Amino acid sequence: MAEAPAASDATERTQELDELNALESLLAPDFQAIAVSAAHVCGTPIALVNLVAEDRQYVKGRAGTDLTGMNPPVPFCEHTVAGRRTLEVADARADPRFRDDPIVTDPPRVRSYTGTPMITSQGNALGTVCVMDHRPHRLDAAQHQALRTLATHAVTLIELHGRAHQAEEVVRRLHALQQLKNQFLRNVNHELRTPLTAIRSYLELVREGGLDEATEKHFLQVVERNGDRMLRLVDMMLLMASLNAQTATFTPARVDLSGLARQAVELSGPAARLKGLSLNLHALGRVEVWADTEQLCTALLQVLDNAIKFTSRGGAIDVVVTAGPEPEVEVHDTGIGVESDDLRRVFDDFYRTPQAEEQAAQGTGIGLSIVEKIMEMHGGSARMESEPHEGACIHLTLPAPRGGPTVPGPAGGRVAADEAGSGPEYQKKK
Incomplete structure (x- = not known):
């Protein structure tokens, strides 16, 4: 038995099958009807409408057999897909390519095969419409034409079903996006209205007069x-708008990631102390990256703000800077964590987790989205690991500086937000 030739479009075929969602629903009525028609027109006991992907054959329609899939695929169909034209084998026992194959030597003991490839509008051969017989058999010209017509009909159905699925997915995503935008507008309304109301109320009290100097000063501080x-x-x-439009300023240079992380920790210190949180930096030396200082600092501050917001009083936040082939900042917290279903969405525009909604936490759902966009601007990435009620860890990964690997520097040690060198030693989470 000779091996089937490799199809030139194997990768593209698998990709298009996935795009068309063609492998999600097998043995569909429309394709069953095509298989029955093929068997009837060609006068054979067996007919299949099948797809070939990743060394496996998937049956969409069948007649005269209970096959649902084959691994590896039927060699006849592999040859048909690879050859991209109709294949007719009048007597498999007389053909050295197929005579020793189990489908010929064992039940169902196929003796003859005729198959036509299903070629999409993108030019990929997804599979075949084929007929098989237990005896030597050759189709006439009219039957060949009928088989080609049925193959065209089958691939058209696959593409139509695929486009319908894609349209449904687009509608679903648009609906989800509209919901996120509505939520965003509600959040923005709240985030703007609350401070505006406070400003207006305190200014009215100041304007009315009669306040002592200390009270007036306090009210003005609230306004500020x-x-x-x-x-x-x-x-x-x-x-957010400039990042989406790709118009945000980006002036990268060699930057010490440890120093930048230290700056972000110091700026976030007052907010952490206000909640009684332990905020510590763990950076053993200088770690150089190629980055825009202002943008990267913004990303670090957003991540720290998020950690502070969702970590309960008395909790801890640890910022770890590592070198390695790809420099990285990890921000670990002991906060409320995130459900696994929400992890893939936390960096989406406007998205707020159910926990954030339940706690009525301040925010508009754009902070982590901004972080991801800034990291992508740098050629890096942002990802989150988390378990509910067990805290979260956000990884910010950056490329090494241009012209060479990370340059080590003098030991930097650990800096706490409240007091340098205080707090327990931190063991990096695995």
């Missing part, structure tokens, strides 16, 4: 704090 909150939100939305 809420104004800063609004400004940060506007800045975030503008940054």
